[in-house]
Amino acid sequence: MERVFDGHNDLLLRLWRGRANGGDPVAEFVDGTREGHIDGPRAKAGGLAGGLCAIYIPSDGDFSLKEPDAEGHYSTPLEEPLERQPSLDIALGMASIALRLDRAGAWRLCRSTGEIRKAMDDGIFAAVMHMEGCEAIDEDLDALETFHAAGLRSLGPVWSRNNIFGHGVPFAYPASPDAGPGLTDAGFELVKACNRLGILVDLAHITEKGFWDVAKTSDQPLVASHSNVHALTPVARNLTDKQFDAIKESAGLVGLNYAVTMLRDDARDDADTPISAMVRHVDYMVERMGIDCVALGSDFDGATIPAEIADAGGNQKLVAALKAAGYADQDLAKICRENWLRVLASAWHE
Template sequence: MIPVFDGHNDYLQRAVQVGEGADELWLQGDGTGHMDLPRLRQGGMAGGFFAIWIPTAQSLNSGETARLMANPPYALPLAEEVDHDTALPHAFRQAAALRRMERTGTLDVVTSAAEIRSSMAEGRVAAIMHIEGAEPIRDMDALHLWHAAGLRSLGPVWSRPTVYGNGVPFVYPGGPDQGPGLTDAGRSLVRECNALGIMIDLSHLNEAGFNDVAALSDAPLVASHSCVHAICPTPRNLTDRQLQLIADSGGLVGLNYGVSFLRTDGKRAPFAGFDPMLRHLDHLLGILGEDGVALGSDFDGALMPADLPDAEALPALIRAMRDHGYDEALIRKIAAENWINLLERTWGS
């Protein structure tokens, strides 16, 4: 089985919601969501980025929102900013949930590429602590504290504003050129992340903020869970110009499995087969090359395709890539190796 290292999941929110049942949820599963330890093992998912994310009042699963997104065009209002004092306790609970998973002996919170390889070789899940939306980080002293706690990847925004910058709304059709760029605090955040070796994630960031990171950062540019705007014109996807900037930096894009970012019509509705995913992968490979494309599922954070309903179904995606004509070396790169090599360059170890 070809191992998969994944660019983004939102499992920790599920773990926090079940509270004292978190160990059972992780070790045995409960039939809900997209991932748990048994399904990761069945699907060959050997590790990935576990996101700390602060829920918003604007639920993408609410009846009215789901109806709008299933019937484009739509334009949802940008979610409101979450203040630091609200965000921090919830972020701590999610970080604690990840460390609790580590105490089961089935998962390691990793901070180097060598640790990723070691955990995978020993059969434990290699988990990167990631923050999606920097609301829990009050200042640079707090960033250093989070780094000491294991943080190695950070997205300055989710799809709402923060004190550091602005995210893109959920709109179809639409482009990423919406709103101003990074604030002074955001530019300081980028510089400090570079100094600490924290990967900066461009997914959800608007175009002006993307441009600011590209101009400031001395690390490879990365979008952990995004797709191609030329195929599906939603602001969450990347234009060819943005993809070329990522390629020029030696960076990487992880393919998002969320159906509303893959379908040419932008509908939030499952589809059968893997043709939309393969079309996006082909386009990404054409600009980024074989070393710049990876996977970024968005498990437990998006609606999945019919034939990829959860992590257990990952071998079907591998077979689809093989049937599409990708050779074994390329599939292994996309599935895991490109992420690990990118992180080694970013983290310096």
């Protein structure tokens, strides 16, 4: 079984919501559940050995894509910006769940690639605390220092909404990622602080202008943790060839997003999407950037994924499909975990 280190999931959001309804996050992860995509038993069954676990602040109400028109096109307006104090409360709640899971031995919260490898070797889920959208962070970056001390080692300045640090892309098809302004002055300072502290800067969800703002500011490899190929599926969230070229030049990576809306030709939210669509996006990225710049970023617990995969337990079906498509064992090791570990080591000054 090929061990997988995955670049993005929303498990902490699901556990946080469950706790609000009286659930026990530790028991849900350890014992397993029928909810969502990830828990301990399903992760072990599918070889999901660890990943970047997102602190994500949900917008008011339940987010959903705008219904497509007769031609299958849609453009979902950006969610409204969030207030910082309620966002901070939610972020602290999710961070506390991550710490509780670590304290209980349910998973291991990792702050170095050595810790990730040790956890995987020990058969314990290697979790890295990530922040998807920095609504909980103040402009003075005091909260950034605090979250870093708690274990934060990766962040995306924005989700698909705007905040004090930058601008996000909408969920729209067909649409360009060049959908608005980039980083704000505070956003440039955030990137510099992440470089100093050793926090990975994630370019998923940011506008194309924001992508180039980070590229000219950061000393890290360029990373889009869960994005796909715009030339194949022209949604605003996917990356252009020019962006792929910059990621290759920086020795960064792109994590394949399992979200069907970012895999299908028609960008529809339809779980009846074959694994071959995932392989097609991997093939394109490997051809454009090389095998060292492609990884996995499932978006488990955050998106509709192909029914054949179903949940974390189905990861090896993708591995098998890639092997059948001609990827050698050393290639699969890179895609499944080694490329992530290389990039994290660089961003973390190891």
